[in-house]
Amino acid sequence: xxxxxxxxxxxxxxxxxxxxxxxxxxxxxxxxLKLSDLKGKVLLIxxxxxxxxxxxxxAELEELYKRYKDRGFEILDFPCNQFGGQSPESDAETTQFxxxxxxxxxxxxxxxxxxxxxxxxxxxxxxxxxxFAGFDEGHPIGKKLDEILSAADPDYASKSDIKWNFTKFLIxxxxxxxxxxxxxxxxxxxxxxxxxxx
Numbered sequence: 001x002x003x004x005x006x007x008x009x010x011x012x013x014x015x016x017x018x019x020x021x022x023x024x025x026x027x028x029x030x031x032x033l034k035l036s037d038l039k040g041k042v043l044l045i046x047x048x049x050x051x052x053x054x055x056x057x058x059a060e061l062e063e064l065y066k067r068y069k070d071r072g073f074e075i076l077d078f079p080c081n082q083f084g085g086q087s088p089e090s091d092a093e094t095t096q097f098x099x100x101x102x103x104x105x106x107x108x109x110x111x112x113x114x115x116x117x118x119x120x121x122x123x124x125x126x127x128x129x130x131x132f133a134g135f136d137e138g139h140p141i142g143k144k145l146d147e148i149l150s151a152a153d154p155d156y157a158s159k160s161d162i163k164w165n166f167t168k169f170l171i172x173x174x175x176x177x178x179x180x181x182x183x184x185x186x187x188x189x190x191x192x193x194x195x196x197x198x
Contacts, residue, residue, distance in 0.1 A: 019175030020045075023122045025076065026110045028091045033109065035122075035175075038074055042197045043171035044190070045076045045126065047114050047162060049086035050097050053141060054166040058102035060187040064194065065106040071198045072173070075106040080114050083165050087111065114162045123162070126169045130180035131160035142184040172197050 020043065021036040044064070049055060065075050079094050081087040087094060091110050098104040114123040134157065135142030145164055149156040156163070166183035170193055179193050 018125065020122070020125075020171050020177070021175045023125070025078075025122065028095065028108065028110055033107075039175065040173050041072045041074045042068075042173055042194060043074050043076060044194065045078070045122075045169045045171065047078050047080040047112075047123075047165060047167055048108075049080065049083060049165040050089060050094050051086040052083070052165040054164070054183045055086075056102075057166050057183070057187065058098055058104055062102055062104050062106065064187070064191055065104075067191075068194055068198060069106075073194060073198060077104075077106060077108040078114070079108065079111040080162075080165065081111060082113055082115055082162075086165060114167075126177060126180075127160040127162065129177035130169060132157060132163060132182070133180070135163075135182050136184040136186070139184040142182070145184075170194065170197070 021039060023035045025033045025035065027033050044061075046061065048058070061075060061077075065073070079087045079091065089097065091108075094111070095104075095108045098108065112120050112123070114120070119127075135146060146157075149163060153159075164183050168181040168183075168185075168190060169177055170179040170181070170190070172178045178197070181190050181193075
């Protein structure tokens with residue numbers, strides 16, 4: 001259920017040399033996924049939820065996966081229940097829901113936490129590499145999220161925490177974080193960024 005750091009270069013003084021390959025993830029069923037096994041691929045890492053207003057993005061993510069997987073693209077899907085309790089099911093139930101409703105075929109890993117004390121080392125690193133830069137202007141849900149988050153923490157925008165479900169990190173073929181997309185970002189923009197790295 002946890003992503004752990006195993007002799008990751010992030011713990012050394014060479015912070016700029018750190019890549020995603022220093023981390024491991026737990027797949028469903030208990031198998032360990034070494035992210036170093038994905039060297040050379042373009043990765044999209046996303047925290048997801050099954051009962052969120054953004055949940056239909058699963059269909060768009062699957063389209064991206066089918067379009068680019070044969071060119072060296074991979075999606076790593078991490079369900080997370082930290083935002084409004086919108087991913088309450090077990091790992092197996094979440095996967096079944098996504099496959100039945102959105103036809104997903106990309107890997108879905110074990111549920112994790114992305115913020116707070118329980119945040120996994122991978123997500124701590126991702127957030128340190130690319131902080132929050134605001135929701136997309138004019139997006140109605142973005143405005144609503146801004147209102148909700150501002151009411152809870154007036155300084156929320158200055159912090160790198162994940163703000164909601166379906167935040168995405170794009171990793172290049174060298175294992176570096178090159179972009180962070182908030183859930184309000186049009187998936188066409190994400191597709192363009194992926195295309196540029198392939």
